[in-house]
Amino acid sequence: MQPWQPLLDWWFAADELGSSASARAVSAARHGLWFGKRESQDREAEQRFAAQVEQALAGELPGWSSDPQGWLAQLILLDQLPRMIFRDTPRAFAGDPLARPLLQDGLARGLDRALTPIQRVFAYLIFEHAEDLPLQERAVELFRGLLDEASADDRAQFASFLDFAERHQQVIARFARFPHRNAILGRVSTAEEEAFLREPGSRF
Numbered sequence: 001m002q003p004w005q006p007l008l009d010w011w012f013a014a015d016e017l018g019s020s021a022s023a024r025a026v027s028a029a030r031h032g033l034w035f036g037k038r039e040s041q042d043r044e045a046e047q048r049f050a051a052q053v054e055q056a057l058a059g060e061l062p063g064w065s066s067d068p069q070g071w072l073a074q075l076i077l078l079d080q081l082p083r084m085i086f087r088d089t090p091r092a093f094a095g096d097p098l099a100r101p102l103l104q105d106g107l108a109r110g111l112d113r114a115l116t117p118i119q120r121v122f123a124y125l126i127f128e129h130a131e132d133l134p135l136q137e138r139a140v141e142l143f144r145g146l147l148d149e150a151s152a153d154d155r156a157q158f159a160s161f162l163d164f165a166e167r168h169q170q171v172i173a174r175f176a177r178f179p180h181r182n183a184i185l186g187r188v189s190t191a192e193e194e195a196f197l198r199e200p201g202s203r204f
Contacts, residue, residue: 004070004073052081071102072123077095131172131176136169140166168204
């Protein structure tokens with residue numbers, strides 16, 4: 001077994017559903033893990049994968065990116081797992097500067113095309129997390145492509161992913177940063193940002 005396989009099996013419910021499950025089925029099984037913000041899940045991620053996260057942050061997994069699945073796992077270790085393990089601390093975003101060029105390199109090599117559509121979501125989310133308008137626009141483009149390719153059964157799921165990409169892009173177009181990160185990163189919010197943060201759905 002490749003060293004990245006336990007992470008991917010856990011993240012995409014392959015250990016429960018099998019590797020050929022539809023995007024809709026995987027999302028139903030894993031939505032709470034991906035977007036639930038539960039302490040028990042954060043601690044499970046820490047217990048199972050903290051050592052690999054630290055290796056990824058230290059640049060100690062370069063060989064993984066030669067394989068599309070290893071590349072994806074490395075992206076998850078840099079982007080998703082720190083947001084769980086280090087939630088509400090500056091280190092939650094520590095992998096972002098490493099994840100973005102890794103994603104760009106993989107896209108240039110076509111590694112994303114070797115992934116399933118639901119796996120590609122967790123590559124493209126890295127651009128959605130960027131406080132950079134051109135990368136946000138690229139994220140919207142990539143998620144629109146996923147929706148265009150989706151089967152009839154999976155269209156609603158990928159339409160939801162596109163909606164969130166568009167909402168992230170709109171925030172960056174307006175503020176050039178995510179106001180909900182300000183407190184965590186020690187940034188002073190403007191009056192407009194403070195008003196925005198009082199609105200429903202402003203914190204993703």
